[in-house]
Amino acid sequence: MDNVLGYQGKRAVVTGAASGMGAATAEVLAELGAEVIGMDRAPIAVAVQQAIAIDLLDPASIEAAAGQIEGDVHAFFNCAGLPGPPFTDLETMLVNFIGGRQLIETVAPKMPSGSSIVYVASAGGIGWQSNLAAFMDLFATDGYGAGKDWLEAHPELWEGNGYAASKQAINAWTAWRSVGMMRDNGIRLNCTNPGPTSTAMMPFFHDAVGKSLVDAAMGPVGRYSTPEEQAWAMVLLGSERASYVVGESLYADGGFYGALQTGQIDFSHLMPSD
Numbered sequence: 465m466d467n468v469l470g471y472q473g474k475r476a477v478v479t480g481a482a483s484g485m486g487a488a489t490a491e492v493l494a495e496l497g498a499e500v501i502g503m504d505r506a507p508i509a510v511a512v513q514q515a516i517a518i519d520l521l522d523p524a525s526i527e528a529a530a531g532q533i534e535g536d537v538h539a540f541f542n543c544a545g546l547p548g549p550p551f552t553d554l555e556t557m558l559v560n561f562i563g564g565r566q567l568i569e570t571v572a573p574k575m576p577s578g579s580s581i582v583y584v585a586s587a588g589g590i591g592w593q594s595n596l597a598a599f600m601d602l603f604a605t606d607g608y609g610a611g612k613d614w615l616e617a618h619p620e621l622w623e624g625n626g627y628a629a630s631k632q633a634i635n636a637w638t639a640w641r642s643v644g645m646m647r648d649n650g651i652r653l654n655c656t657n658p659g660p661t662s663t664a665m666m667p668f669f670h671d672a673v674g675k676s677l678v679d680a681a682m683g684p685v686g687r688y689s690t691p692e693e694q695a696w697a698m699v700l701l702g703s704e705r706a707s708y709v710v711g712e713s714l715y716a717d718g719g720f721y722g723a724l725q726t727g728q729i730d731f732s733h734l735m736p737s738d
């Protein structure tokens with residue numbers, strides 16, 4: 465059976481294509497025969513059909529980047545993101561959620577029924593359900609500026625915790641927004657929750673929370689994942705073969721979530737030591 469995952473001749477947009485998971489996803493999609501449009505604020509080295517500069521902190525740049533896409537988009541992978549420190553919590557919320565949401569909403573009208581969106585969240589977003597009421601209020605905001613204003617008026621949701629809050633927001637938004645996207649446009653929206661992955665972002669996590677805490681989030685696989693492993697999880701989720709998978713959070717975390725849910729992770733290792 466040829467073209468098992470159905471990407472041959474399809475147009476795919478990948479953000480964060482300059483590095484890590486986004487670069488790996490762009491490469492896998494190209495190998496599968498897709499026409500890949502890469503987006504990033506940094507130069508894109510992997511072979512893509514079109515490279516578009518974008519700064520997800522800047523709504524004008526988001527609008528301009530989306531405007532450079534010609535024709536239909538069949539698959540969208542939003543991999544760009546910030547790790548938290550040394551970036552501020554607000555910057556992290558804006559790039560990881562407000563900017564990502566804005567780009568997705570701007571590109572969605574170019575996506576025909578049957579197409580799919582995969583948004584990279586994180587295992588760091590576990591527990592998002594406890595903040596759902598606040599997130600639903602945020603999701604009612606329309607556009608980048610309104611989303612930013614809401615965040616500035618509600619620092620209690622994210623201050624001191626920008627990375628986890630941004631990833632919780634992605635999980636919650638995926639669950640909520642997938643309904644309208646499917647009902648109105650036939651688009652499947654899902655997200656992935658990667659565990660620790662060996663990319664350029666990892667040293668920032670080690671600096672921010674300590675290597676031992678990151679290592680404790682490895683799960684029973686007992687190692688960090690590669691960007692290629694995260695890319696394949698995304699590519700499988702975005703494939704038309706996953707046509708009945710909608711609004712899901714896929715944990716690509718080496719078994720961490722299952723272990724956590726069933727009490728097989730020692731919580732004391734998860735707390736930063738004083």
Ligand SMILES: NC(=O)c1ccc[n+]([C@@H]2O[C@H](COP(=O)([O-])OP(=O)(O)OC[C@H]3O[C@@H](n4cnc5c(N)ncnc54)[C@H](O)[C@@H]3O)[C@@H](O)[C@H]2O)c1
Pocket residue numbers: 479480481482483484485486503504505506518519520521543544545546547559584585586587588657658659660661662663664665666691
């Ligand atoms: N590495 C991990 O352990 C890990 C774990 C869970 C989730 N994630 C998430 O995976 C995604 C990919 O991260 P990665 O690990 O491949 O890191 P990475 O640093 O290798 O890649 C992130 C990319 O995002 C781009 N980017 C950052 N800010 C941007 C902006 N304002 N506008 C446009 N592009 C911007 C960067 O230029 C970079 O190319 C991120 O959303 C990250 O939060 C990473």
